[in-house]
Amino acid sequence: MPKIIVDGQTLEVSQGENVLQACLNAGLDLPYFCWHPAMGSIGSCRQCALVQYQNEHDTHGRLIMGCMTAVTDGARFSMDTSNAVEFRKAVIESLMLNHPHDCPVCAEGGECHLQDMTVMVKHRDRRYTGKKNTHRNQYLGPLIHHEMNRCITCYRCERFYQNYAGGTDLGAQASRDRLYFGRQTDGVLESEFSGNLVEVCPTGVFTDKPFLADYSRKWDLQSAPSICGGCGVGCNIAPGERYGRLKRVHNRYNHEVNGYFICDRGRFGNAYVNSQKRLNYPGLQMPDGRFKAIDHQAALSRAAHWMKNKRVVGIGSPRASIESNYVLQTWLGAKQFCAGFSEREGALTCGIVEILQATRAINPSIKQMESADAVLVLGEDLTNSAPRVALALRQAVRNKSIAMAEQIGIPEWQDAAVRNLAQDALSPLIIVSSAATRLDDIASHVHTLAPNDIANFGDVLIEHLRGNISEDVDIINIADCLMTAKSPLIISGVSLLERGILDSAAGLAETLYDHNPHTMLSLCAPEANSIGAAMLSHTDNLSLAQITERASDIDVLVVLENDLTRRLDPTSMQQLIASGTTIIALDILENETLNHATLALPAASFAESQGTLINMEGRAQRFFPAFKPAHERQPSWQWLLHLAALDGHGELSKIIHFDEIVHACAQQHSPLARLTEVAPDHSFRRHGQKIPRQTPRYSGRTAMSADLSVHEPQQPKDLETPLAFSMEGVNQNQPAALKSFVWSPGWNSNQAIQKFQAETQKPSVGVSSGIRLLISSGKGIPHTSTDRTAFAQSNGWQLIPIQCLHGSEELSAYTDEIAELAGDPFVALTESCALELQVAAGDGVILSSNNVNLSLAVKIVARMAKNCIGFSAGYTQTLSLSAGSHVQLQRDPNWRPFKPLVIASDRRPNAQLRHNRHG
C-alpha cells in the first residue's frame, strides 16, 4: 500500500486513487464540488486544492488539484499551508460572487454542500458589491424545480444527466459567467433518473418540486431506513416525515444495490402515503354498498364472529412483507393459502427462484452488474421494469473505455480523459426485445422479436455455443461478444410473461458457464417482494384460479394488500364477487378489491410499518417505520396476528412482537433461516441507547401540535425496533441497516455519507447490505431445448405489455405527479403501422377483441415485433388486456387527447395541505 504525507501525517492510501479520495478516506475535511464518488474527477471547480512538495527540501511547493492528482508512494502534500487555504477560500468567494443570499428561502438550505464548504473554508464576508447575474428558470416538469441563479458551475448535473444516466435533454449552455444548465426550452425532463439531480447538485438549483410545495428542513424531518417498494430491485431509501406526512424520499447508500442513485419512481412515487384515498378506520360494508367506519375492536369481533368454525382462506401478496405473508399462511395453513400471484406471474416468479437456486452462473448484485463487459438482455425494457439495473448497465458498457484508458495508464476516475479517449467506444450490449427499449441508444445489437421468438433466438444461440454452428451472422457476432468477454452477463425477466425466455436465459448462462465461470445471470422480478412471496410459497398452496372457481366453498376470504383486479381477468373477478364470500381485505389505499370487501381494514404503509422484502437477487432487506401509523391504521402483520389469535391459533396467539414473527419464520422455512440477521432486533442498543430517527436539531417538537392542544404530547414509543421517535440516542457506528439519516458535524448534505464509509464508493462501515437468502446449489440446469412454435400469423395483432416507469406500478400511480407523467393509457405502434391504420401520435384507436373494447391513445415507438402492438401495462384502464392475446385495431374518430400537462405539484391547493396537517 502506498503512503502519502499530508501536513506531516502519513496516510496509507489505496493504489491508483486520487489525493482527494485519499484525504477524505483518512477523515480529513478537504472541500470539493465537482468530484463525485461515482462519477470521478474533472477538475472544474478548483475547490480541492492542496500544495504538493517535490521532496522534503522543497518548502515552496505548488498548488495542485487533489481530485486530479493520483497518489504516488512518498508524495508530500499540505492542506493547511496558507497558500492552499487562501486559494480554497478565494475559490469559494468567487463562486459566491453570483450566488444569491437566499438560503432562508432555498430548499437546499440545511443540507447544502455549498453551505458546508463555505463554512469549512471559513469564507464569511462578502466583499463583492456589484450586480449579480440572474437567469431565467425553466419549467422542467412536475418533479424538479429549477432555480438557476444558485449555480456554481461545477458541471455535476450535466455529467450525471448525460454521461452517467444517458439523458440528452439537459446540459450546459453558453460560457464564462453566462453559463447555464438546463434544457433548450422549457419542458418535462426525459430521464427516468432526473430526481438524482436533487442530490447531485451541490446547491439549490435542482430541488424536489413536490417537497418544495410541502416543505420542511432536513433537520426537521423524522426519517428511517427503508426499502423502495417500486419494483423488484429493492433500492435503499430514506423517507422523511413531518406532521404525519411523508415529505420526501432520499437515496440511502447501499453499496451492493443502489449506491448513490435511485430512479424517479422510487423518489417521487411515494406520496400515495398521504393520499386522500388512504383508509383511516376499518370499514364495514352496509347493505346499500356504502362503508361505515367502525373501531378496530368492533372490526375484530365482527371478523371473529364470521370466522367461527368456518372455512377461511387467505390470499397473500408479492408487495406485502415476508412477515405479513408468513403470518397469514401460518394462521390458515398452506392448504388454505394462496401467495397472491396471478397464474402467469406465479409460475414465472417461482421459475426465477428455481433457476436462481440451481444455476452455476453468478447471480450478481446490482453493483456487480457494472463489472460486466458484455451484456445480453432478453425481453426486458429494463429502464422501465428494473430501472436501477438499467442505470448499472449504462456503467457496464463503459468497461471498454475504462480498459482502453488502463492500457495507456489513465485511471478510471479521470473522467473527462477516459471519455475523450474512448469517444463512443462501448462494451457490447445486445438487446433482444419485442419493442423499443430505453437502452437502445447504447446497444451494439438490437433485435426485435415476438416473445416466443425471443426464447427461440436464445435457444439458437445456445445451440450455436454448443457447437451446432449457426449460419446467421447476428448469432455468430453475438456469440463472439459473449464468448470473448471476461464477465458476460445475461439478463432477463418476466415483463413479457413468457416462460420460454427465462429458460433460454438460464440455458445460455449455463452454456456460457462451461466456457467461463465468471458468467453472470440476473432475472428481474416485478414487485418489491415477488421473490419473497415465491420463496414462502408451498406446493400445497391454492392458486387464484382454484379460489375463484370454488369461491362459494369459501366462507371467509382474507386478502392481504392485494388488489385482485390486477391479478384476475374481469370474468374471474366477477365470479369471485358473485360468490357472496365474505371478504376481509387489508390494504393501504382504496381499490376495487376493497370496494367489494365486507370488511376493509386500514393497513399501515411502508413508511409506517416494518417488514422484510426480498429483491430480485434474493437479497432480504428490512424497512422500518419513519412514523407511527395514524388513526386506526396498523401494520398488516399486526392485524393478522389479532385475527389469528381470535381464530384461536395456538402458536400465533402467543406472538406479540415483530421479532418473534421473524424468528418463527426463520425457524420454519429453512431457505429463510438467515432472516434474523437482516437487521438487528428491537433490543439492539448503541451505548445503551436507541438510534434516533430525528436529527439533533429537530425543532418544534413540543410546539408542533400546539394549535390543537397546549399540552405537550408524549413522544410515541417504539417497542418493535431499535429506533426511537426522538432525537435522543446515539447515531453513531450502528449497522447501516439502522441508519435513519446521514449527518456528520460540518457535513449536512447527503455527501456526509463518506463519513460512514471505510472508503468512498465502498460499503458503509458496520456493513449490512442485506442478506442473500437465495443461494444457488450450483448443480446447474439441464438444458432441454423445447421446440417452440414460431409465432404464427393469426388474425389481428398480438398484444405486448409495455412497462412504464410512471404508470405501470400500482401504488406509485396514486401519486399525483406520477399519474400526470403516466399520461393516458396507450397502444404502442411503429410509424409504418400507424400509417397503415391512418393514425398519428396523439390520435386514438379502438382496440377490440372478444371481450374488450377500449379506446386508447396512440404512441409511436421506434421498433415493434412484426404483427405485434404494445399496450401500457399496469394502467387501471388496461388491466383487462391480456399479454399475448390477439386484438383488432381501428382508428377512433371520436378520440380526444386527454388533459394537457398540468403541474400536479403546483396545482395542489394549499387548503388541502392544511387539511392534511394532522394526518
Next chain:
Amino acid sequence: MSQHLIQTDVKSTLSTAEIAAIDAEIAHLPYTSAAAIDALKIVQAARGWVSDECLIAIAKHLDMSVEQLEGIATFYNLIYRQPVGDKVILFCNSVSCWICDCDKVKERISDLLEIDYGETTTNNRYTLLPVPCLGACDRAPVMMVGDDLITHLDDEIIETLFGPNQQAQSD
C-alpha cells in the same frame, strides 16, 4: 426524443445547398456530431444567424439532441443565436487597441450609428460587437466590418464608413 425534434423536418428548414455542405463536412469526420461547429457556421454563412428552427433541424440532421447542439452554439460568441445586421462590426477593445485609444473610436461609432455593443442599427445594416484582439495589434486600433479588416482607425475613417454621407448614399 423531444417533441420539437420529432416535428421538425430537416429538408423543409435547411436548403439543399446547406445540407450538401454539411454532409461534405460529415464525410471527413469519424462522428457525425463532430460536424456541429461547421454545420452551424454553414447555416450562419447562408442566413446571417442560426434560428431556433435551424438549430433544431441541424441537431436532427447530426443525430444530436437540441440541448447538446445548443450547448455548442451558445458556447461560441461568433455563432449568432439572435438576428444580426447585414454586417457585423467586430470591434477590438483588447489591450493593444486600448493603448491606442480605441475607446474614443468606439464612442464615435456609437454616436454615428446610435448603437452600443450588442445592438443593431434600426436600418438593420450593422451590429456592433466587442472582440478581444483580432491579431492585428501592430496596426491598432482595428476592427472588422463584415469580412474586411480595417486598421489604424481614427475619426476620419469612421466618418467615411459610417458618417451621414456614407449612410445616405447607400440607403
